[in-house]
Amino acid sequence: MTTGISYTEALAAFNRTNDYPMRDDALPKDDLLRGFHPDQAGEAPIPLKIGVNSGMPCHPRLAAILQSNALIDDVNIVGAEIQNTDILVIGGGGAGAAAALTAADKGARVTLATKLLVGDSNTVMAEGGIQAAVGQDDSPQRHFNDTYKAGHRLADKELVKQMALDGPDVIRWLIQMGVAFDVLDDRSFGGRLKRKKPGGATAPRILSCKDYTGLELMRVLREAVNLHPNITIMNRCPTVELLSDDYGNCAGAVVYNLERRRFIQLRARRTIIATGGSGRLHLNDFPTSNHYGATADGLVLAYRIGARLREVDSFQYHPTGLAHPPHLRGGLVSEAARSLGAKLVNGLGERFTDELQPRDVVASAILREIAEGRGVERDGQLGIFLDVTGLIADNPNILKEALVSLAHLAGKCELDPSTTPLMITPTLHYQNGGVVIDRHGESTVPNLFCVGEVSGGIHGRNRMMGNALLEIISFGRRAGARAAEGMAEAFASRPGIHHVHDWQRQLSMAGLPLDIHGPTLFPDYGHFNLAADAKLASSFAAE
């Protein structure tokens, strides 16, 4: 059991000086990642046994749910109401909203079904900002280079190119919709966009709304989605299975209305999965910054119907999640703090890394300090300090102007950030890989699109700050536009859950357990059992 330096001692060391000495035992980047990054030092990946990616390494806990049995059987959807829609969007975060709005603007009838509520998503948790090459000293090419390099040159170049090129237009679209980005000039109208430099970038490229950029984005998108006459919203309707036609193409989804406790068949010409990531699976037993819904549902459903995946053994651990108090463990402290100059300090009152390196490097450096006993220990929780006292001393208004969320969070931790450092530890933050898509967001299964965190290929094995918000809008709009092109086609005949039976055959033949059912829908502690809730007649889905 690793221990650290007691909080009292660490605080004393912290208060000794304002000019923390830098340790001189830095490891080469590769050694640091190999020794301390949870992808490499955590639970070893296992090869997937069934599905189109058989043999590909995958995190064992994710593999268990990817190779799970279905939640429902054919008999369960007897009596289910059928609704037809041109485009079904699954997920009510930023990617889903952007896709729905774009498709609806092109005249398609869109149904947006979400497990929670529209806007209740990780998008609102994105604090730092959104990248876009809008500066005169910047270019999409530089944006591409930085992103590709940060992803360890493993990303799909085509996707990175599209995203970087879309950047300026995405910002224009968001501003037109009403997003209030920070500006340099104190003017009520116009003004130059304020840019910050994200970790690992060669130019300032982060646009933000203080440190609650995602919340501001979602405020605007949610309003637009709610008001759009072509969009029907179905809140609290988790997708339990996709529908497929005779050819294995996607033909919509079966959702479960939590309020009416009924299944609904949503038949659609095109289906866009925008369900986000998988932080709530708590891989490697890490805390997570992700919101309640991030249970990899879309990934599981897409894989079961035959979509190809990539890099499902690669996750981003954000360097600065709260380590104390225990009830807020995992909650995110924005990278905005570090990009403004906040320092990371260990239990000995020393700095140990350049805070503006890519996230995987900084997180690994923090985990190394903790593993080697130089962390801070308080009430059994281990972490290190994030110091903003110097920033506040330099600019007393910074908590109001730039670090609003941080001030709010410090309040919840009952500490004064101008005198006391926050105690932080890396937190499971982002799923780097996901469903393979093309530049229109279409998966390898016809009529099925995947956008946002559920998709893979854009970030390689490490994501830069600010690229997630750009990705969801860029590819959300791309998928929405592409999906709206198929409106003249006929609906698939005889949609059902045929692919589930093929899947179950593979499960049986591979000798995999049949009593693990997925998608997860809600984390364990949510204590939700679909079979019990829906009073399923068949004993099949009962636990």
Added chain:
Amino acid sequence: MTQDTTPQVLLNPEFHVGPDLAGWYAVGGGDGLRTAMADPKACLTTIEASGLRGMGGAGFPTSRKWGMLAERDAADKVIICNGNEDEPGTFKDRVLLETSPHQVIEGGLIAALATGANYLYYYINPHHMKGLAAMRRALEQWLVDDLFQDMQKALGKSMHIYVVESSGLYIGGEETAVISSIEGGFPFPRVKPPFPVESGLFGKPTIINNVETLSNVSHILRNGADWYQNLGIGKAAGTKLYSLSGDVLRPGLYELPMGTSLHDLVFIHGGGMLLGKEFKAVFTGGPSNTLLTKKDLDVAMDFDSVRERNSRLGTGAMIVISEGTSIVRKVTEYMDFFAKGSCGQCPPCKSGTFQIARILERFSTGDSTESDLAALENLCKILPGCGRCALIDGAVTVVESSLETFRDEYLAGIQRS
């Protein structure tokens, strides 16, 4: 797919040489045709003794069909090989056409010798693209082959063989619709009589044989009637291709002795029920027959034994349904297929299939009432026999049978609403 029974004729990998005539000869192809050429009159006797029956669904003895054509006194006689195969759950002919086209063609040539036919049409569903392409290539090879020249000498007239594309529609597989289609029209079924053997394609005496039926012929001529007869179990003769699908572990195409029990097909060859779920029923191909249920698991799957259970073997398609699958949803799916497949010539069929499909849709979405059930039963009473072909009869049979056997599933739909 596992094949743990030895007698394989049609699915014997040895014969799967594709459109390669030399390869076909190398595995004994051509021997059957030579036997027939040596004594064309004996063919009928051999086929009769073998017990070969029509594999397209009816199970009519092949020798009797051929005999009727042989008796006709006409300059031109026609044999059509029906490869339209479009029923849900049936996927045997497409495999034969693709993997062993020469087997199909040689069978047709023997049939021509036996009946004196000089026109041979291969009528193939264009959706079976690979099968269609293989047949076209195979035919090119036959037309320039010496054996084919010798065969025409034995026949005493020149032989015309064509590969034609069907419309790809379900109704296009009906005997008289096949004729309408080849004549260049929409595949409308015709009123019988006159039967095709009296006045068929362009008014000439015509018989229609299924792909699987003709595929067996060369093997029978080569190996003898007794050999074929003995492949079957009990009185049943030969082997049968069973298209196994639905809730079984290993769906697929199985060639088994005619008369294999349903239980063995599902639980031995098919690997048992998917996820070990309870067996509920089987739709036989397809799927326009009375449902087989648990009490029929012991049935020998040959034409006569299945008929004794008031059902039909049909094409040999077996769509297995477990407790995890809804009968109502399946019947709704098939009814939708029949409604879309009706050619629309006969108003009771056109409107009847549509109305039944609408009512069933209400059952499967939980919007049905008691009166829907009554209406369904009434339609099942008044519709049979109202069409010039059997489409409406088959559609009603499957609805009626499900109503009788799984009435509780229909009632559950009513209670839910």
